[in-house]
Amino acid sequence: MERAQGQLEAEMQNLEEEKNRVIEEAFIRAESEMKAVHENLAGVRMNLLSLQPALRTLTSDYNCLKRQVQDFPFMLDKAITEAKREICQVISEVSSTNQELLRKYKREMNLRKKCHNELVRLKGNIRVFCRVRPVSQEEQDSADSKTMLSFDSEDDAILYLSNKGKTMTFELDKVFSPQATQEEVFQEVQSLVTSCIDGFNVCIFAYGQTGSGKTYTMEGVLDDPGINQRALRLLFSEVTEKAPDWDYKITVSMVEIYNETLRNLLGENPTDKLDIKMNPDGSGQLYVPGLTEFVVQSPEDINKVFELGHMNRATACTNLNEHSSRSHALLIITVSGFNASTGNRTQGKLNLVDLAGSERIAKSGAEGSRLREAQCINKSLSALGDVINALRGKHSHVPFRNSRLTYLLQDSLNGDSKTLMMVQVSPLPNNMSESVCSLKFAQRVRSVELSLSSSFSRRHENSSTSSSPTHDSVELDSPPVTPVPLPISRASSAGSTLSSASRTPSISRRRSQSQLSTGRLKLTA
Numbered sequence: 403m404e405r406a407q408g409q410l411e412a413e414m415q416n417l418e419e420e421k422n423r424v425i426e427e428a429f430i431r432a433e434s435e436m437k438a439v440h441e442n443l444a445g446v447r448m449n450l451l452s453l454q455p456a457l458r459t460l461t462s463d464y465n466c467l468k469r470q471v472q473d474f475p476f477m478l479d480k481a482i483t484e485a486k487r488e489i490c491q492v493i494s495e496v497s498s499t500n501q502e503l504l505r506k507y508k509r510e511m512n513l514r515k516k517c518h519n520e521l522v523r524l525k526g527n528i529r530v531f532c533r534v535r536p537v538s539q540e541e542q543d544s545a546d547s548k549t550m551l552s553f554d555s556e557d558d559a560i561l562y563l564s565n566k567g568k569t570m571t572f573e574l575d576k577v578f579s580p581q582a583t584q585e586e587v588f589q590e591v592q593s594l595v596t597s598c599i600d601g602f603n604v605c606i607f608a609y610g611q612t613g614s615g616k617t618y619t620m621e622g623v624l625d626d627p628g629i630n631q632r633a634l635r636l637l638f639s640e641v642t643e644k645a646p647d648w649d650y651k652i653t654v655s656m657v658e659i660y661n662e663t664l665r666n667l668l669g670e671n672p673t674d675k676l677d678i679k680m681n682p683d684g685s686g687q688l689y690v691p692g693l694t695e696f697v698v699q700s701p702e703d704i705n706k707v708f709e710l711g712h713m714n715r716a717t718a719c720t721n722l723n724e725h726s727s728r729s730h731a732l733l734i735i736t737v738s739g740f741n742a743s744t745g746n747r748t749q750g751k752l753n754l755v756d757l758a759g760s761e762r763i764a765k766s767g768a769e770g771s772r773l774r775e776a777q778c779i780n781k782s783l784s785a786l787g788d789v790i791n792a793l794r795g796k797h798s799h800v801p802f803r804n805s806r807l808t809y810l811l812q813d814s815l816n817g818d819s820k821t822l823m824m825v826q827v828s829p830l831p832n833n834m835s836e837s838v839c840s841l842k843f844a845q846r847v848r849s850v851e852l853s854l855s856s857s858f859s860r861r862h863e864n865s866s867t868s869s870s871p872t873h874d875s876v877e878l879d880s881p882p883v884t885p886v887p888l889p890i891s892r893a894s895s896a897g898s899t900l901s902s903a904s905r906t907p908s909i910s911r912r913r914s915q916s917q918l919s920t921g922r923l924k925l926t927a
């Protein structure tokens with residue numbers, strides 16, 4: 403019993419010790435945990451302390467933003483109102499500048515038109531050029547190739563023609579020697595071409611006997627095109643350049659007049675005959691029902707037009723060369739413009755005409771269909787001369803209706819329209835009588851015009867220069883023609899609508915003027 407009690411006490415003793423140890427350990431652990439918690443707490447406190455300024459900044463930022471957000475609609479309204487006011491002010495400034503510019507532009511345009519009209523009035527609106535074609539290789543080889551034409555080295559408007567021992571002098575507006583290139587010829591006519599953009603109607607005729615180079619000048623050859631193609635290309639590039647301000651439309655028609663019958667060369671059926679009628683819209687303008695008008699929208703279209711016209715012309719006849727000599731070929735280009743900012747509209751027409759051969763076949767005993775062809779050609783060329791004469795003579799009646807050609811071109815020959823007659827001449831002695839006829843025709847056309855464009859000539863209206871430039875009024879082997887002594891209007895032609903840049907100071911012209919003052923011109927023997 404005592405032993406058991408001793409054991410129990412010892413166990414209790416152990417347990418008591420064990421308890422004290424565990425408590426001590428727990429206390430130590432609790433103390434170290436407490437210490438760690440304190441340390442963490444201190445860290446958190448430190449963090450809290452360091453975050454406080456940032457929090458204050460954030461709070462103040464937030465408050466600031468909040469105020470701004472509250473103020474924003476008001477500020478926005480204010481800014482918009484201010485911007486509106488500034489924009490309105492700028493717009494009104496720009497618009498008044500614009501108005502001023504528009505006013506100036508319109509005034510300049512009117513001035514330009516007035517100057518142009520005045521220039522046309524002073525110069526006369528018919529110009530006559532002459533182009534002498536070169537002698538071909540074949541002709542050079544033949545015995546009869548000696549050219550009878552010569553040029554004035556100091557005056558590019560004079561042409562001398564030797565005939566039967568006498569030298570005839572012709573004075574025109576410009577003479578192109580056989581060396582003149584297609585480009586040089588075009589340079590002289592390009593201002594006339596572009597004037598149709600300004601709303602003028604223009605006619606350029608190639609006149610002369612068969613084989614004198616009319617088609618070469620107008621159509622040209624594949625690698626060296628003539629006036630037709632160059633004109634269309636120039637017009638296209640000019641209107642493209644003006645595109646931001648102007649909206650232009652270029653349309654092209656091609657017509658052939660054969661035996662007084664009109665054919666549509668760009669139509670689906672080129673053998674169909676066309677008629678010329680009064681426009682039912684009451685405008686008093688003529689129109690050709692069914693005439694194809696091809697709208698040119700790209701340079702490629704230009705090639706298409708010429709290919710189609712050429713193909714249609716060729717398919718409707720057996721021999722194109724012969725046929726083209728006996729028919730008039732017309733390329734009619736219309737340029738319509740609209741300026742959206744000024745509201746201005748323009749419409750000009752450029753008629754490029756390769757006339758039928760002017761030789762007088764009727765006098766050489768032609769019969770049947772050849773005779774009819776010749777009569778038709780003579781009739782229309784004479785009608786052209788009569789119309790020009792009547793127009794420039796301000797006759798009350800202008801016989802437009804005497805031929806299809808003049809009837810079709812009525813609106814382009816009338817009013818302030820401009821005409822250029824390109825007289826083609828062969829240099830060969832065999833062709834001399836026809837060359838003389840062509841040059842006389844040209845000179846009479848020019849003299850009709852000149853006789854009305856200077857006061858001097860008005861006084862001489864009824865003298866030798868007033869004869870009508872009718873085609874068949876020119877007689878073969880008639881005495882040498884007297885040069886038209888009217889250089890006054892040409893002397894004042896600086897700034898001509900037709901380029902005068904290439905003209906040389908003219909001894910001949912001075913000579914003409916001094917002869918003019920004596921009232922007489924002699925032929926050079």
Ligand SMILES: Nc1ncnc2c1ncn2[C@@H]1O[C@H](COP(=O)(O)OP(=O)(O)OP(=O)(O)O)[C@@H](O)[C@H]1O
Binds near residue numbers: 610614727
């Ligand atoms: N300035 C020139 N330079 C080179 N060749 C030319 C020139 N003028 C004409 N020719 C050539 O002379 C020939 C006759 O010219 P073209 O056919 O143009 O005459 P045309 O007056 O139109 O004749 P047609 O009345 O028969 O149509 C052609 O072979 C042409 O190529």
